[in-house]
Structure formats: structure tokens, C-alpha cells
Amino acid sequence: MQMHPTEIATALANLQQMTLAIETPPGESIPGIRLQQMTLAVQTPQSEFIPGSQLPTEVLPATPFVFIAYAFVWVALIGYLFGLWRKLTRVERELAQVATRVEGRRTP
Amino acid sequence: MRLADRAMPVLLVVAAVMFAAAPFLIDAAPEESTMGLVQKIFYFHVPAAMMTFAGAFACGLASAAFLWRRRPEADHLALAGAELVVLFGVIVLVTGPLWARKAWGVWWQWDARLTITLVMWMVFVSYMLLRRFGGPGSEVLAAAVGVFGMVLVPFVYLSVHLWRTIHPTTNVIRSLPPEMRWPFLWCTVAFLFLFAALLIARARLETARAALERAYLALED
Numbered sequence: 615m616q617m618h619p620t621e622i623a624t625a626l627a628n629l630q631q632m633t634l635a636i637e638t639p640p641g642e643s644i645p646g647i648r649l650q651q652m653t654l655a656v657q658t659p660q661s662e663f664i665p666g667s668q669l670p671t672e673v674l675p676a677t678p679f680v681f682i683a684y685a686f687v688w689v690a691l692i693g694y695l696f697g698l699w700r701k702l703t704r705v706e707r708e709l710a711q712v713a714t715r716v717e718g719r720r721t722p
Numbered sequence: 723m724r725l726a727d728r729a730m731p732v733l734l735v736v737a738a739v740m741f742a743a744a745p746f747l748i749d750a751a752p753e754e755s756t757m758g759l760v761q762k763i764f765y766f767h768v769p770a771a772m773m774t775f776a777g778a779f780a781c782g783l784a785s786a787a788f789l790w791r792r793r794p795e796a797d798h799l800a801l802a803g804a805e806l807v808v809l810f811g812v813i814v815l816v817t818g819p820l821w822a823r824k825a826w827g828v829w830w831q832w833d834a835r836l837t838i839t840l841v842m843w844m845v846f847v848s849y850m851l852l853r854r855f856g857g858p859g860s861e862v863l864a865a866a867v868g869v870f871g872m873v874l875v876p877f878v879y880l881s882v883h884l885w886r887t888i889h890p891t892t893n894v895i896r897s898l899p900p901e902m903r904w905p906f907l908w909c910t911v912a913f914l915f916l917f918a919a920l921l922i923a924r925a926r927l928e929t930a931r932a933a934l935e936r937a938y939l940a941l942e943d
Contacts, residue, residue: 679760679763680759683821690809699923705930708934712938716940
């Protein structure tokens with residue numbers, strides 16, 4: 615897999631920052647210096663300057679995610695409550711009917 | 723009529739009123755600085771997670787009581803708790819990825835918090851499947867599963883502190899500013915009232931089913 619020169623430059627720049635962050639005694643050669651030279655060698659010249667304000671700031675809009683999340687919660691809770699209420703009503707009605715039949719059998 | 727049965731409609735009405743007011747409070751709460759609008763999923767996501775834990779504790783403790791004393795009421799409560807874990811767990815597992823897709827750029831991440839939450843939810847799904855298809859006597863085995871599921875709760879809660887994870891830690895709740903804390907507390911109490919009402923109603927359904935079974939047997943004799 616081949617990397618684009620800008621990707622290599624970014625990766626090296628990150629590595630350089632990490633290397634330079636390590637404290638070394640003054641006057642000694644550190645790997646960061648060589649990395650800096652390598653970075654400059656592979657970095658392609660920039661042909662234009664783009665203000666940060668013109669960069670895309672938000673790729674995904676948040677509103678649909680929030681709306682779907684809240685709609686799902688409401689539907690799930692109301693659906694469960696409705697289902698539970700139906701089952702409870704049906705079972706208690708059936709229980710009352712069967713209980714009446716049992717009582718009717720017991721009374722002579 | 724038992725006290726719990728009398729309290730159920732009251733809890734339900736209060737929860738309904740609180741849920742109706744919740745969107746206005748959430749809307750009025752400020753947007754979080756880094757995540758923006760999508761962070762507002764938090765106001766339903768976290769209380770739902772708390773109710774998942776509450777359901778797991780209800781199921782686990784009632785299961786332990788059932789294994790000890792074999793009282794059917796404990797079994798009915800355990801079943802109700804497990805079903806609520808599945809319900810509120812689904813809410814957590816749906817709203818979480820919706821939040822993650824926007825905040826992290828992915829729907830799901832196999833990190834400690836998310837994975838262990840999914841495992842806990844699946845344990846309670848197993849409990850429900852066992853009760854549905856396990857046949858006579860499955861309630862004892864299911865009770866053991868319920869206790870095991872409850873044991874997972876502390877691991878889920880502490881997972882963000884024990885392991886490296888991208889999920890926000892539990893300290894976020896304590897650090898909330900007042901204008902975010904009050905809507906969150908409001909939603910938590912609304913979820914708590916609803917949870918209590920549903921737990922009572924679901925346990926009552928199971929008690930009614932057991933009574934119906936006994937009544938049919940009495941009719942056959």
C-alpha cells in the first residue's frame with residue numbers, strides 16, 4: 615500500500631513532535647532533528663492558504679440523531695405500556711369469569 | 723387491594739406529566755461545548771441505563787429470595803424486573819449508538835463499557851427466553867441466571883474506571899452545571915416513577931396469570 619506524500623508528512627510531523635517532547639541534554643544529536651529534515655524533504659509545497667473558517671466544521675447534522683433517539687424512547691415506552699395494559703386487562707377479565715364459574719360449581 | 727396496586731396509577735400519572743414536561747426542560751438546557759446538540763440524548767440515555775440497573779437489581783434480589791424461600795411472589799417480581807432490563811436496555815443500546823455515531827464517528831465500539839453492557843442485556847434476554855421456552859421448572863434455573871445478571875451491574879458501572887474506554891466516565895454526572903443537572907434529575911425521576919409503575923403492573927400480570935392457571939385447575943377437578 616502506498617501512502618500519499620501529505621499523509622507521510624503528517625505522520626512524520628506527529629512523530630517529530632513526539633520525539634522532540636522527550637527531554638535531551640543540549641548539544642546532543644536527537645532523532646527529532648533528522649526527522650525534521652526528512653519531513654521537509656517529503657512535504658509538498660503549499661500552493662494556497664485556506665482560512666480555518668472556510669473548512670467544513672460539521673459533516674453530520676445532529677438533529678436527526680436526537681430526534682430518532684427521543685422518538686424511539688417514546689415509541690418503545692408507550693408501546694410496552696399499551697401492550698402490558700392490554701394483557702393485564704384480558705387476563706384479569708378471564709380470571710374473573712373463571713372464578714365465577716368455580717364459585718358456581720361450589721355452591722349447590 | 724395492595725398498596726403497590728393503589729400506587730401504580732398515581733406513579734403512572736406523575737410519570738406521564740413529567741415525561742410531557744421533559745422535552746421543554748431538555749430544550750432549555752445549554753448545549754455541551756464539544757458535542758453540541760447530540761449530547762442532549764444524554765437526558766434519556768443515562769436515566770434509561772439507571773433503570774436497567776434497577777431492573778437487574780430487582781430481578782437479582784427477587785431471584786435470590788425465590789431460590790431461598792421459593793415464594794411465587796418473588797418469582798413474579800424477578801420476571802418483571804428482567805423484562806424491564808430488556809426494555810430499558812434496548813433504549814440504552816439504541817440511543818447510545820445514535821449518540822456515538824455523531825460524537826465518535828462510529829455506531830459501535832467494542833470497548834469495555836459497551837461490550838459488558840451488551841453482555842448484561844443478553845443475560846437478561848436469556849432469562850426471558852428461558853422463562854418463555856424452558857418449560858416447567860425453568861423458573862429455578864432462570865433465577866440463577868437472574869442473580870448472575872445482577873452481579874454484572876457493578877462491572878458495567880465501574881468499567882469506565884477499570885479499563886480504558888472512550889465512553890464518558892461516571893464523574894460527568896457529578897460535574898454537571900445546575901442548568902444541565904436539573905433537567906437530568908427531572909428525567910431520572912420521571913424514569914424512576916415509570917419504572918416503578920411498570921414493575922408493579924408486570925408483577926401483577928404474572929400474579930394474575932398464576933391465579934388464572936390455578937382457577938382452571940380448580941375447574942377441571
